[in-house]
Amino acid sequence: MDVTAFIDRELAxxxxxxxVDKYEEAVPHLQNILQQNxxxxxxxxxxxxxxxxxxxxxxxxxxxxxxxxxxxxxxxAYGVIAAAYEKEYRYPAAEEAYLQGLQxxxxxxxxxxxxxxxxxxxxxxxxxxxxxxKAMELEPTNQNVINAMIDxxxxxxxxKKQREAIQSLMENGSDEIKKIVKLSLYHHFKGDYxxxxxxxxxxxLMDPANxxxxxxxxxxxYALHPLFLPRxxxxxxxxxxxxFLAIFTVLVLLAALNLDVILAIVFYSFVALVLYNWMVxxxxxxxxxxxxxxxxx
Amino acid sequence: xQEIDLYRPSLTKKWRPVKSFNIKSFILIAVFGGxxxxxxxxxxxxRWLRAPGKDISLFVSAGLLLEAIKWLLFxxxxxGVIPVDYGPIHxxxxxxxxxxxxxxxQLMKKPFHFYLRTNGVTETLVQxxxxxxxxxxxxxxxxxxxxx
Numbered sequence: 001m002d003v004t005a006f007i008d009r010e011l012a013x014x015x016x017x018x019x020v021d022k023y024e025e026a027v028p029h030l031q032n033i034l035q036q037n038x039x040x041x042x043x044x045x046x047x048x049x050x051x052x053x054x055x056x057x058x059x060x061x062x063x064x065x066x067x068x069x070x071x072x073x074x075x076x077a078y079g080v081i082a083a084a085y086e087k088e089y090r091y092p093a094a095e096e097a098y099l100q101g102l103q104x105x106x107x108x109x110x111x112x113x114x115x116x117x118x119x120x121x122x123x124x125x126x127x128x129x130x131x132x133x134k135a136m137e138l139e140p141t142n143q144n145v146i147n148a149m150i151d152x153x154x155x156x157x158x159x160k161k162q163r164e165a166i167q168s169l170m171e172n173g174s175d176e177i178k179k180i181v182k183l184s185l186y187h188h189f190k191g192d193y194x195x196x197x198x199x200x201x202x203x204x205l206m207d208p209a210n211x212x213x214x215x216x217x218x219x220x221x222y223a224l225h226p227l228f229l230p231r232x233x234x235x236x237x238x239x240x241x242x243x244f245l246a247i248f249t250v251l252v253l254l255a256a257l258n259l260d261v262i263l264a265i266v267f268y269s270f271v272a273l274v275l276y277n278w279m280v281x282x283x284x285x286x287x288x289x290x291x292x293x294x295x296x297x
Numbered sequence: 298x299q300e301i302d303l304y305r306p307s308l309t310k311k312w313r314p315v316k317s318f319n320i321k322s323f324i325l326i327a328v329f330g331g332x333x334x335x336x337x338x339x340x341x342x343x344r345w346l347r348a349p350g351k352d353i354s355l356f357v358s359a360g361l362l363l364e365a366i367k368w369l370l371f372x373x374x375x376x377g378v379i380p381v382d383y384g385p386i387h388x389x390x391x392x393x394x395x396x397x398x399x400x401x402x403q404l405m406k407k408p409f410h411f412y413l414r415t416n417g418v419t420e421t422l423v424q425x426x427x428x429x430x431x432x433x434x435x436x437x438x439x440x441x442x443x444x445x
Contacts, residue, residue, distance in 0.1 A: 092308040120415045123315030155414035239321040
C-alpha cells in the first residue's frame, strides 16, 4: 500500500477514536504513522494530546514543539503547551505560550478565550473580560468561547450575560451532553438544585457509563436531600458565621434578661443543630441513602 | 477607564497568586476581635483579591474612624464628660463592628465571588482568626488599663 494512503487511513482512524474519547486506543495507530514518518506533525500533535490525558506534561510540550517545528497549526500547538503549563500551575509560562500563539495567530478566538480563562484564575478579571469580548467579536458561535463566557458570567454574577451565554450555547453548541451539563451547573450555581438534578439525570441517561455525570447527579441529590434541610436554611440566611453570631446575640440577650430556662433551651438546641449538621446528617446520609441508591451499588 | 493591553504579559515577577479567606467568617473577627484585627485581616484579604486601592482605603478609614470614636467616648466617659457607662459604649462598638463588616462584605462581594467561582478554595481562617481575636482582646484590655 502507498505510504501516504496508509497514513491517511490511520489518521482517519485516530480522528474517529479521538472524537469518541478513546485516546489510548489511538496510540498504536499513531505509532504506525510515526514509524512511516517520524516527523508527521499531526500525529505528533495527537500523541501530545494522549500524553496530556496521561498528565505527562513535559512530554506533551516536547511533542507539541516537535509538531510546531514540522509545520503544525500554531493555534492548536501553543494552546496545548499553555494548557500543559497551566495544569502544573506554571501560570507565567502558560501566559507566554498563549502570547506566542496569539502573535502567530492574532485572530484565534479559542486562544483569546483560553487566555481569558488563565487571566480569570490569576485574578486579572478586567483583562479576562476584555479578552473574552475580543473572542466574542472574532467568533461568537465557537463552543470554547461560549463556554468561557458562561463561566465568566457565573463568576461575575451577571444575570443578563448568563442568559445570553446559555442562549448562545443552546443555539450553537454541538455536543448535547455538554449543553445539558452546562444547564445543570447553571441551575446548581443559582441554588436551584431540583432543576439542576433534572438536567444532570438527563445527561446521565444519555451516557450512563460516565462516572462524572453520575457524580453530578449524586451532588444534586446530596444538596437536595431533606436531611440537609437545616444546612440549606443556614446557607440562605448567610452562612454558618452569620447564624452563629445571631444565636450568640440571642444567648447574650437572654442571659441579660435572666431567662435561664429559655437560654438553656436555645443553647442546647444550637449545640444539637451544630452536631446534627456537621456530624449526624452526613453519617445518616451515608448509611441510609447511599446504601439504598441503586446507582451507587 | 484605563486601556488594557491584551498582549502584554500580566504575570510578571511581581505577580502573586490570588487567594482569599471566606470573607463571611470575618463577621466573627469583627465582633469578637474588634476593628483593629478586622482591618488587618480585611486589608490583607483585599490585597490578595486585588481589590481596588480606593475600596481598601475607604474600609481602613471607616474602621479607624470607628476606633477613634470608641476611644473618644471612652475617654469622655472616664472623665465624666458624658453620662454613659463603658458597657453601653462597648455594646454600641460591637454593633458598629457588624455594620463595618457589612460594608466590607459589600465592597468585597464581587471580587470574592469571582475568586470562588474561578479558584474555588478558601484559606483556613482558624489559626489567624484565633491570633487576631486574641490581639483584639489584648487591645481592649490595654485600653481599659490605660483609661482606668
